[in-house]
Amino acid sequence: MDIYHDELDGANNYDNQIIEEEMELRRGPWTLEEDLALMNYITQHGEGRWNSLSRSAGLNRTGKSCRLRWLNYLRPDVRRGNITxxxxxxxxxxxxxxxxxxxxxxxxxxxxxxxxxxxxxxxxxxxxxxxxxxxxxxxxxxxxxxxxxxxxxxxxxxxxxxxxxxxxxxxxxxxxxxxxxxxxxxxxxxxxxxxxxxxxxxxxxxxxxxxxxxxxxxxxxxxxxxxxxxxxxxxTPVSDLTDCYNYPVNQSTNQDYYPGNQLAYGETLTGPAGYFNQGSDFTVMEPNNQWMDDGNIYDNSWNxxxxxxxxxxxxxxxxxx
DNA sequence: AACTTATTCAACCGCAGCCTG
DNA sequence: TCAGGCTGCGGTTGAATAAGT
Structure with missing residues (x-):
């Protein structure tokens, strides 16, 4: 099943030229092949001039889509994982x-x-x-x-x-x-x-x-x-103040080829010591929450x-x- | 197990500003 | 000066997944 089948839906409602244009431009999640094509092209020619880049790289994507994919995901220095x-x-x-x-x-x-x-x-x-x-x-x-x-x-x-x-x-x-x-x-x-x-x-x-x-x-x-x-x-990013649970790994359809998505969470978390002295003893507030388990520190304290x-x-x- | 609801985040959209001819 | 194309930004959407019932 082609996940881009929607591009073809209702094709009969368009004249042939529009049909061709609609079929040329891909939308939705990027495939591995597209990613590789984009990365290879930028590696050789550099980024910028996105519309022409898209055409030259053989990508049936808008320039904006290519730019977004590169900047938000494919750039070598893009940092994956949770916000520290x-x-x-x-x-x-x-x-x-x-x-x-x-x-x-x-x-x-x-x-x-x-x-x-x-x-x-x-x-x-x-x-x-x-x-x-x-x-x-x-x-x-x-x-x-x-x-x-x-x-x-x-x-x-x-x-x-x-x-x-x-x-x-x-x-x-x-x-x-x-x-x-x-x-x-x-x-x-x-x-x-x-x-x-x-x-x-x-x-x-x-x-x-x-x-x-x-x-x-x-x-x-x-x-x-x-x-x-x-x-x-x-x-091994730590989770934030509130999201102290194990995140799902990156849900990207391409996650299987990004090693950075293999994350271990909750490794560096500590139980909150009463920063404020107003009943913020968490062991009292939430006795069912465990901060230590088998020598590992967990933070299951979303709540x-x-x-x-x-x-x-x-x-x-x-x-x- | 099945269904519903909540959450996450990649991707898209519209718009504004800039550049160029 | 103006029109058209390009770029970048911020808002929004929707698919995938997790969590809850």
Whole structure:
């Protein structure tokens, strides 16, 4: 069965010329042969001029389709696998600064595509906004990200680095006290991530696998942590704050020839230590969740982190413990 | 086991801006 | 200046799969 059979559907409704045009242009998932043809052509001739490239490579695809396939999937430096904690932190930070400027955000995450970041945002972040019953663009949700989610990510990055021991040569976070009134009611023992200065265009100098945030207000840095963008971490990404379960492997129809899709998840996760001191003892919150099993660390806490966020959210905005 | 619902993400679409003749 | 083609961006869709009932 040709998965592109739909291109032929209703062909009788078109004149012959249109039928030919319709039949020439392929749509839908790329085949291995198409991928190889595109890769081989770009290897020899370089990328760009996508429409003519498509024709020259013998691909019955639009130039846009070729460009998208190359940039989002076939490029040698495209990075497969889950978004790391550091990347999540950076995405949240940059999105708070630039909004839905996915391409701009992607420039600071080497190997990640705007499409991937956009999907991450829509599937993970927006879902949490929905769960918290607030708009993703609302100040309330942004505060939740800044003061609960992002510090939580920092905590987990630290924990992962600590668990990794000697391999983490330097891991440093600077979580300064803050002067944001909206958070003043939180316990002094809590570590707060300061609100980045919106006009600080130099806050993110570069990102080479490390989070390197340099602001006058001081926020957080990660250098050479075990889960930062070192090459050996690519295949074993940790899951994000909420998605701490085993992801399905890449669902691409072409996944069988991309070794990067063979991922092992949950290897570097640690149970959340009470970052906030307000009942965030996860063993209490969710006694059925196991953090350690047979010496391996698992994070099955999709719900745990949901609960964590919800609890912190409720506590902060409604004073509910 | 069968069915329904939820989730993920690759791919498509429309639009705006840029380039070139 | 303008028209047409190309490129890149952000929004959206839908197939595949997982999870739930």
């Amino acid at each position: 904690l550091e990347e999540q932190l950076l995405i949240l930070e940059l999105h708070s600064r630039w909004g839905n400027r996915w391409s701009k955000i992607a420039q600071h995450l080497p190997g990640r595509t705007d499409n991937e970041i956009k999907n991450y945002w829509r599937t993970r972040v927006q879902k949490h906004a929905k769960q918290l019953k607030c708009d993703v663009d609302s100040k309330r949700f942004k505060d939740t990200m800044r003061y609960i989610w992002m510090p939580r990510l920092v905590e987990r990055i630290q924990a992962a680095a600590a668990a990794d021991g000697a391999s983490a040569t330097t891991t440093q976070y600077q979580l300064n006290s803050h002067n944001n009134s909206s958070m003043d009611n939180m316990a002094s023992s809590q570590k707060i991530l300061p609100v980045p200065q919106a006009d600080n265009s130099n806050m993110l100098g570069n990102y080479g696998g490390d989070i390197l945030v340099n602001a006058n207000t001081t926020s957080y840095t990660v250098e050479n942590s075990s889960t930062a963008g070192s090459s050996d971490s690519f295949g 745990v982190d949901d609960m964590f966020l919800q609890q912190q959210f409720n506590n902060h905005f409604y004073g509910i413990n």
